[in-house]
Amino acid sequence: MNAPFRVGQGFDLHQWAQGRKLALGGVDIPHEVGLLGHSDADALTHAIIDALLGALCLGDIGKHFPDTDPRYKDCDSLALLRETVRLVGDAGWSVGNIDSTVVTEAPKLAPYIPMMRERLAEAMGIEVEAVSVKATRTERVLFEPEKGLLAMATALLVRRAI
Ligand code: MG
Numbered sequence: 001m002n003a004p005f006r007v008g009q010g011f012d013l014h015q016w017a018q019g020r021k022l023a024l025g026g027v028d029i030p031h032e033v034g035l036l037g038h039s040d041a042d043a044l045t046h047a048i049i050d051a052l053l054g055a056l057c058l059g060d061i062g063k064h065f066p067d068t069d070p071r072y073k074d075c076d077s078l079a080l081l082r083e084t085v086r087l088v089g090d091a092g093w094s095v096g097n098i099d100s101t102v103v104t105e106a107p108k109l110a111p112y113i114p115m116m117r118e119r120l121a122e123a124m125g126i127e128v129e130a131v132s133v134k135a136t137r138t139e140r141v142l143f144e145p146e147k148g149l150l151a152m153a154t155a156l157l158v159r160r161a162i
Contacts, residue, residue: 006093006157008055010047013150024102024109024151025116025133026078026123031107035149038067042077043151044102044133048120049077049084051098051155056091078123085124088157096156097130103152105145109135 020034023042035041049061058064064087065072065080072080085095098120102109109116113133121128138145 004159005096006055006159008051008053008155008157010050010052010054010153010155011150012043012046012050012061013148014041014043015148016146022107023077024112026076026081026119027112027115029107029109029112039065039072039075039080040077043149044100044116044153045077045081045120047151047153048098048100048155049081051153052084052088052095052157055155055157056088056093058087058091078119081120081123089160092160093157094160095124095126095130096158097126097132098124098153098155099132099134100151100153101134101136102149103136103138104149105137105140109133 014035014037016033017036018033020036020041022029022031022034023040024044026045035043046061053059088095116133117128117131121131
């Protein structure tokens with residue numbers, strides 16, 4: 001497998017829950033409900049982690065950071081992203097760019113997207129111009145938006161020069 005590039009995709013879905021915070025892309029967003037999960041339930045960061053792991057056939061986030069492990073209880077998912085990028089680097093690859101989409105009816109994410117891009121880029125050690133975060137609404141067609149939020153990501157990896 002000598003191709004200079006690898007591509008991966010990630011998908012994550014979390015339920016809304018009372019009494020939980022909403023963290024997306026490493027940014028805490030004020031909202032009346034948050035997302036349920038063992039970690040901070042940052043679905044966007046989780047989707048990016050799965051895209052990075054998927055690009056190298058390294059399995060998924062549950063394999064590397066199991067939700068049965070107390071170390072990851074309420075943990076900052078950006079720390080998991082940093083660890084994932086370290087794995088990617090150890091395997092001889094660099095993150096080229098990320099594109100991602102969050103699908104939700106509320107809250108409006110546009111004001112938070114610049115900060116999400118900055119936090120994600122910093123965690124991955126890449127330029128903010130290489131990290132795209134988009135938001136779209138469900139139009140109530142694909143799933144019941146009052147039940148949860150979903151995020152998708154694509155990652156391009158570039159083989160490091162030896
Ligand atoms: Mg998740």
